[in-house]
Amino acid sequence: MSVIILHHFDASPFAEKLRLVFGLKDVTWRSVQAELIMPKPKLTALTGGYRKTPVMQIGADIYCDSRLIALELEKRYPEPTLFPDASRGVTLALSSWSDRDLHIASSGLAIGVNKHQFPADLMRDREAYFGDFLDVKHLDADIVHLTTQLRAHIDLLQQQLADGRLFFFGDNVGLADFHAWVEIWTARMHVPQLGAMLDSFPQVNAWEARVGAIGHGQRSEISAQEAHAIARNHRPAPAEGVDSTDASGLMAGEVVEVTPDDYGRNPVVGRLVTLTTHQVALERDDPIAGRVVVHFPRIGFRLRRAAAAYQGDAAWLPD
Ligand SMILES: N[C@@H](CCC(=O)N[C@@H](CS)C(=O)NCC(=O)O)C(=O)O
CATH class of the missing domain: 3.40.30.110 (Glutaredoxin)
Structure with missing residues (x-):
C-alpha cells in the first residue's frame, strides 16, 4: 500500500x-x-x-x-477498532453532533473571542467560507450564547461518563470519544477564558487526559x-x-x-x-x-x- x-x-x-x-x-x-x-x-x-x-x-x-x-x-x-462495543452506527450518527453542534459552538467561540487577533485576510476568508451558515462578522456578540451551548453539550458527555466508565461506550476508546474530545481541545486551546467552565466536569476532565494520551502515531x-x-x-x-x-x-x-x-x-x-x-x-x-x-x-x-x-x-x- x-x-x-x-x-x-x-x-x-x-x-x-x-x-x-x-x-x-x-x-x-x-x-x-x-x-x-x-x-x-x-x-x-x-x-x-x-x-x-x-x-x-x-x-x-x-x-x-x-x-x-x-x-x-x-x-x-x-x-483496534474505532467502533468498540457494537457502536458503529451510533458513532457515525454522532459525527453530525460533533461536526455541527459542538463544532459551531467551539469554533464559533474561538473565532468570536480572537477575531481581533486573526489576520484580516483570514477573517475575510472565513466570512465567505461560512456564508449564511454562521454569521462570522458578529460572533463576538454571540459569546454568551455559544458558551451556554458548549456547556450544555459537554454536560451530555458528563452524563455519558457519569457511571465511571473510561470512555464513551465503556472500557475501550473509539471514534465517538474523538468526536467530542477535539472540540473541547479546540475550546481549551483558543479560549482560555473558558478554563473554569471546562474544569467543572470532573469525569470529562479525567477522560480528556485518557484520550489525549493516545497520541498521533508516527508522523x-x-x-x-x-x-x-x-x-x-x-x-x-x-x-x-x-x-x-x-x-x-x-x-x-x-x-x-x-x-x-x-x-x-x-x-x-x-x-x-x-x-x-x-x-x-x-x-x-x-x-x-x-x-x-x-x-x-x-x-x-x-x-x-x-x-x-x-x-x-x-x-x-x-x-
Ligand atoms: N465536514 C468536514 C469539515 C472540515 C472542516 O470544516 N475543516 C475546517 C478546518 S478545522 C476547514 O476546512 N476550514 C476552512 C479551511 O481550512 O479552509 C470534515 O469532517 O472533514
Missing part, C-alpha cells in the same frame, strides 16, 4: 480527530501542511476544488471529509510538491462501481458535481466512478496531480449531473 498522507493544519479539530485515529491504530503517516485560505492551489490540485481540511491521500486516491477518511482507515487498519513531514509527485506516479485504486438502484439515476462515466451541503460549498466536477449508499467518487485529470480519484461521503454532500447543475444555475440568471 502506498504511504498515507494527511493534508491538514495543526489547529484543525477535524484533522486532530484523524491524528488520534493514527495514534489509536499506530499508523505511520506523512503530513503536508495545507494552505489556510483560498485560493489553495496545492490542495485543490488534488481535490479539484474541495477546500476543507483534512484531506487524506493514498497514492492517486484522494479522500475528502473526516467521516469518510475515518472509515477508510478503519478498513485498512481494522485493529513525518513532506512537501505538497512531493505529495503531487506521489499522485502522478500512482494509478487510482479500482473503482467500486455505480449502484444502478441509486435514486439519482446516475451512470458510470457521467460528468457530475459534488458539493458540501453546509458551508465551504466549492464544487468538484469529474467522471463518476463509484456510487454506493455511503460513498461517491469522481475521476479527474489534473495538470499537476495527474489522474486522481476524489472520494466523498454521501452524507453531507450533494451530487448532481454537471450539465444539470449548469442549467440550474442559469435558470436563476436575470433576463
Whole structure:
C-alpha cells in the first residue's frame, strides 16, 4: 500500500480527530501542511476544488471529509477498532453532533473571542467560507450564547461518563470519544477564558487526559510538491462501481458535481466512478496531480449531473 498522507493544519479539530485515529491504530503517516485560505492551489490540485481540511491521500486516491477518511482507515487498519462495543452506527450518527453542534459552538467561540487577533485576510476568508451558515462578522456578540451551548453539550458527555466508565461506550476508546474530545481541545486551546467552565466536569476532565494520551502515531513531514509527485506516479485504486438502484439515476462515466451541503460549498466536477449508499467518487485529470480519484461521503454532500447543475444555475440568471 502506498504511504498515507494527511493534508491538514495543526489547529484543525477535524484533522486532530484523524491524528488520534493514527495514534489509536499506530499508523505511520506523512503530513503536508495545507494552505489556510483560498485560493489553495496545492490542495485543490488534488481535490479539484474541495477546500476543507483534512484531506487524506493514498497514492492517486484522494479522500475528502473526516467521516469518510475515518472509515477508510478503519478498513485498512481494522485493529483496534474505532467502533468498540457494537457502536458503529451510533458513532457515525454522532459525527453530525460533533461536526455541527459542538463544532459551531467551539469554533464559533474561538473565532468570536480572537477575531481581533486573526489576520484580516483570514477573517475575510472565513466570512465567505461560512456564508449564511454562521454569521462570522458578529460572533463576538454571540459569546454568551455559544458558551451556554458548549456547556450544555459537554454536560451530555458528563452524563455519558457519569457511571465511571473510561470512555464513551465503556472500557475501550473509539471514534465517538474523538468526536467530542477535539472540540473541547479546540475550546481549551483558543479560549482560555473558558478554563473554569471546562474544569467543572470532573469525569470529562479525567477522560480528556485518557484520550489525549493516545497520541498521533508516527508522523513525518513532506512537501505538497512531493505529495503531487506521489499522485502522478500512482494509478487510482479500482473503482467500486455505480449502484444502478441509486435514486439519482446516475451512470458510470457521467460528468457530475459534488458539493458540501453546509458551508465551504466549492464544487468538484469529474467522471463518476463509484456510487454506493455511503460513498461517491469522481475521476479527474489534473495538470499537476495527474489522474486522481476524489472520494466523498454521501452524507453531507450533494451530487448532481454537471450539465444539470449548469442549467440550474442559469435558470436563476436575470433576463
Ligand atoms: N465536514 C468536514 C469539515 C472540515 C472542516 O470544516 N475543516 C475546517 C478546518 S478545522 C476547514 O476546512 N476550514 C476552512 C479551511 O481550512 O479552509 C470534515 O469532517 O472533514
